[in-house]
Amino acid sequence: xxxxxxxxxxxEAVERVMKHVHKLQTEVLPLEDTYGRVLAEPIxxxxxxxxxxxxxxxxxxxxxxxxTGASGDIRKAFRVIGEIGAGHVADRPIESGExxxxxxxxxxxxxxxxxxxxxxTVENDDGFTLRKSFEAGENISRxxxxxxQGEVLIEAGTVIHPGTIALLATFGxxxxxxxxxxxxxxxxxxxxxxxxxxxxEPGKIRNSNGPMIRAQLKRMGITYTSYGMMEDDLDACTxxxxxALQETDLLITTGGVSVGDYDYLPVIYERLGAEVLFNKVAMxxxxxxxxxxxxxxxxxxxxxxxxxxxTGFELFARPAIYSMMGCSAPYxxxxxxxxxxxxxxxNPFTRFVRASWSMTNEGIVAxxxxxxxxxxxxxxxxxNCIIVLPSGxxxxxxxxxxxxxxLGTEQGVERWEL
Amino acid sequence: xxxxxxxxxxxEAVERVMKHVHKLQTEVLPLEDTYGRVLAEPIxxxxxxxxxxxxxxxxxxxxxxxxTGASGDIRKAFRVIGEIGAGHVADRPIESGExxxxxxxxxxxxxxxxxxxxxxTVENDDGFTLRKSFEAGENISRxxxxxxQGEVLIEAGTVIHPGTIALLATFGxxxxxxxxxxxxxxxxxxxxxxxxxxxxEPGKIRNSNGPMIRAQLKRMGITYTSYGMMEDDLDACTxxxxxALQETDLLITTGGVSVGDYDYLPVIYERLGAEVLFNKVAMxxxxxxxxxxxxxxxxxxxxxxxxxxxTGFELFARPAIYSMMGCSAPYxxxxxxxxxxxxxxxNPFTRFVRASWSMTNEGIVAxxxxxxxxxxxxxxxxxNCIIVLPSGxxxxxxxxxxxxxxLGTEQGVERWEL
Numbered sequence: 001x002x003x004x005x006x007x008x009x010x011x012e013a014v015e016r017v018m019k020h021v022h023k024l025q026t027e028v029l030p031l032e033d034t035y036g037r038v039l040a041e042p043i044x045x046x047x048x049x050x051x052x053x054x055x056x057x058x059x060x061x062x063x064x065x066x067x068t069g070a071s072g073d074i075r076k077a078f079r080v081i082g083e084i085g086a087g088h089v090a091d092r093p094i095e096s097g098e099x100x101x102x103x104x105x106x107x108x109x110x111x112x113x114x115x116x117x118x119x120x121t122v123e124n125d126d127g128f129t130l131r132k133s134f135e136a137g138e139n140i141s142r143x144x145x146x147x148x149q150g151e152v153l154i155e156a157g158t159v160i161h162p163g164t165i166a167l168l169a170t171f172g173x174x175x176x177x178x179x180x181x182x183x184x185x186x187x188x189x190x191x192x193x194x195x196x197x198x199x200x201e202p203g204k205i206r207n208s209n210g211p212m213i214r215a216q217l218k219r220m221g222i223t224y225t226s227y228g229m230m231e232d233d234l235d236a237c238t239x240x241x242x243x244a245l246q247e248t249d250l251l252i253t254t255g256g257v258s259v260g261d262y263d264y265l266p267v268i269y270e271r272l273g274a275e276v277l278f279n280k281v282a283m284x285x286x287x288x289x290x291x292x293x294x295x296x297x298x299x300x301x302x303x304x305x306x307x308x309x310x311t312g313f314e315l316f317a318r319p320a321i322y323s324m325m326g327c328s329a330p331y332x333x334x335x336x337x338x339x340x341x342x343x344x345x346x347n348p349f350t351r352f353v354r355a356s357w358s359m360t361n362e363g364i365v366a367x368x369x370x371x372x373x374x375x376x377x378x379x380x381x382x383x384n385c386i387i388v389l390p391s392g393x394x395x396x397x398x399x400x401x402x403x404x405x406x407l408g409t410e411q412g413v414e415r416w417e418l
Numbered sequence: 419x420x421x422x423x424x425x426x427x428x429x430e431a432v433e434r435v436m437k438h439v440h441k442l443q444t445e446v447l448p449l450e451d452t453y454g455r456v457l458a459e460p461i462x463x464x465x466x467x468x469x470x471x472x473x474x475x476x477x478x479x480x481x482x483x484x485x486t487g488a489s490g491d492i493r494k495a496f497r498v499i500g501e502i503g504a505g506h507v508a509d510r511p512i513e514s515g516e517x518x519x520x521x522x523x524x525x526x527x528x529x530x531x532x533x534x535x536x537x538x539t540v541e542n543d544d545g546f547t548l549r550k551s552f553e554a555g556e557n558i559s560r561x562x563x564x565x566x567q568g569e570v571l572i573e574a575g576t577v578i579h580p581g582t583i584a585l586l587a588t589f590g591x592x593x594x595x596x597x598x599x600x601x602x603x604x605x606x607x608x609x610x611x612x613x614x615x616x617x618x619e620p621g622k623i624r625n626s627n628g629p630m631i632r633a634q635l636k637r638m639g640i641t642y643t644s645y646g647m648m649e650d651d652l653d654a655c656t657x658x659x660x661x662a663l664q665e666t667d668l669l670i671t672t673g674g675v676s677v678g679d680y681d682y683l684p685v686i687y688e689r690l691g692a693e694v695l696f697n698k699v700a701m702x703x704x705x706x707x708x709x710x711x712x713x714x715x716x717x718x719x720x721x722x723x724x725x726x727x728x729t730g731f732e733l734f735a736r737p738a739i740y741s742m743m744g745c746s747a748p749y750x751x752x753x754x755x756x757x758x759x760x761x762x763x764x765n766p767f768t769r770f771v772r773a774s775w776s777m778t779n780e781g782i783v784a785x786x787x788x789x790x791x792x793x794x795x796x797x798x799x800x801x802n803c804i805i806v807l808p809s810g811x812x813x814x815x816x817x818x819x820x821x822x823x824x825l826g827t828e829q830g831v832e833r834w835e836l
Contacts, residue, residue: 047618050623051618052620056792058678085650085680086621101679103680104676104722104723141791153799154800162631162633165629165633166795166798169626170626174615190523203502206590208585211450211586211587216580218454219579231505259536261503262504304522333777334777335753373563373564375474376564377565377581378564378571379581381584384829407829
């Protein structure tokens with residue numbers, strides 16, 4: 001008899017996985033090595049930004065009151081007593097009628113309270129004249145206008161991108177506390193699998209899932225140990241899974257999760273005493289996607305069908321891995337788009353369609369990336385997003401508004417909403 | 419007198435840069451190392467996918483004609499003569515009334531032309547019976563249904579992502595011809611700059627642009643040589659720029675491009691005989707952004723103001739670098755979004771506002787990421803996109819539809835449209 005599995009909804013499956021995530025420890029890294037890591041401490045403004053009143057332009061620093069009453073007819077004259085380059089400091093305060101030539105970014109000298117841009121002056125022998133009056137504070141970048149000392153600017157749990165690094169550098173975070181990265185194990189199973197360099201043989205195909213999963217991990221900056229390919233041999237597979245679990249923080253397998261005679265992963269989970277969180281999800285492709293947990297380690301049993309494997313990784317492994325690192329926005333961002341062509345196949349399960357989105361005069365349009373069976377591989381290569389079509393008895397028509405998950409973005413979202 | 423520079427439009431500036439891009443050579447890499455690289459050859463289907471008719475399910479392979487006339491009352495019986503696991507091949511064709519038990523992905527045996535799913539059968543001692551008839555081709559994944567031999571599936575000039583790698587693996591591309599990556603030089607100029615590890619001093623700030631630019635390069639997978647920080651010393655700066663140009667494929671400097679007394683980059687370009695493509699762009703921030711070309715090397719003179727520096731990199735350096743690698747979609751993707759709050763400051767120049775987008779019930783909303791002067795650094799850290807506000811005499815109101823450029827996405831677009 002065939003085992004009858006009870007499918008659960010995608011949102012429920014995601015929730016079960018996320019509930020079993022164990023957070024990794026943290027480590028301290030040089031700033032230069034933190035791109036893509038998850039902040040384990042908030043960024044707190046260690047001082048005001050800017051740290052002092054400064055000039056936003058090249059110009060002259062004056063006392064605004066000295067310009068009062070200036071006009072085209074009544075010019076006000078200023079004597080230039082020196083120059084302040086960026087990084088330099090005036091040697092004395094200015095007095096009435098005096099000014100410093102001042103460069104962009106330089107500290108405003110004492111008693112000056114406005115900056116006159118070069119093009120607003122008429123130069124003369126010992127200085128310049130003005131034909132308009134200035135207000136106190138005019139053309140001054142105020143200390144603290146960008147950030148105030150003590151302010152929490154970025155929360156822990158944020159993925160570090162170039163802008164984050166600029167902010168960390170500003171406050172002198174030469175070293176940064178970040179989450180450790182998990183080491184993922186990757187194992188492809190299936191007697192039908194050939195290595196990439198192998199010649200094709202009747203009945204066999206090359207292993208595309210292994211290299212794909214490793215690239216999906218690389219895209220997230222995650223290191224991995226590859227356990228290669230295993231034929232469908234129960235004892236040998238069990239042994240390698242046990243070994244992998246000792247050496248890695250999570251294990252991703254491809255293939256062997258269906259109910260066929262050679263689908264050994266369910267048996268292996270049982271042998272190891274792993275708790276199966278689900279083995280059937282109400283989704284296409286990838287309904288056989290199985291996730292189990294053993295101790296604090298998650299075992300992702302992805303389908304051997306490439307499109308199903310790809311989708312299973314992005315839906316379940318990706319957010320779990322980000323969450324292991326304490327990331328507060330671990331899910332793929334969702335947008336809405338106009339469906340670019342009919343998709344007539346109705347399905348009792350939620351369908352995830354590899355697709356390509358682009359901006360058009362009709363707004364964002366997402367179009368299925370060709371052949372879309374779970375075994376498809378060409379559509380994964382062509383796609384840059386996943387269209388999510390809810391389960392139901394009707395197909396979908398061109399022009400309908402659909403949900404789309406973006407692939408390969410730095411940004412994440414906090415909640416799974418589909 | 420202050421030098422008066424003539425601003426050019428952003429689109430024109432982008433075009434001038436892109437016209438001066440010199441393509442790099444190509445190299446052959448192991449598949450495993452190609453993530454993020456640009457394909458220098460198209461992916462051509464070296465064989466059909468699937469390479470043979472195969473079973474999409476676990477079931478029984480039969481001759482459809484043997485099931486003709488089957489119904490609840492008239493059951494058709496089949497004898498099971500063996501089993502075909504994935505990766506295995508049947509030892510002989512099937513004859514009338516025979517069947518093979520067959521696993522997902524296994525090659526359909528000769529003379530079989532349909533697959534019966536396990537749950538559609540009633541098993542008996544030497545086989546099973548059917549209560550419905552099957553058509554020829556039913557439940558068979560046809561050879562070539564995903565891709566046909568000789569088909570060009572992915573064009574050269576595409577950035578390699580995990581799906582691309584799956585496809586390359588499928589066709590046995592153990593080695594892949596990709597574009598070489600440029601080596602970028604990064605040099606920060608400004609006497610006001612302290613190192614990240616330094617204590618603050620009056621009038622000085624820490625160098626945030628250098629680490630930020632290096633992270634922007636890292637995000638693109640580009641390696642770099644850092645030439646550190648230089649004080650505003652013309653001869654020393656000239657020497658280091660010359661050295662950098664010998665050692666790298668392009669040079670990115672920050673600071674020193676304005677018209678101030680210590681803005682030496684214009685003088686250095688002149689000394690070296692570099693052709694300045696523009697030194698004033700009708701944009702905020704970053705109007706002083708300067709790009710020059712010497713031989714086949716581009717010199718990006720970015721503003722020393724962090725927000726201007728960041729934006730200048732993404733607008734000009736990023737597409738140029740992708741284009742050096744032959745990438746056909748080098749520009750940041752653009753979407754449209756609803757402006758999340760008023761932005762009242764009108765400007766005669768196009769304004770690029772660091773912002774954060776998210777999906778809401780009102781659609782995609784993009785909201786400025788706080789303090790937005792060109793010197794701002796906190797907004798770069800908070801932002802995940804850039805709102806583009808066209809030049810004009812009016813401000814913009816919450817709820818208006820605006821263009822948004824997405825940051826940190828794998829995907830690019832072919833045309834600069836703003």
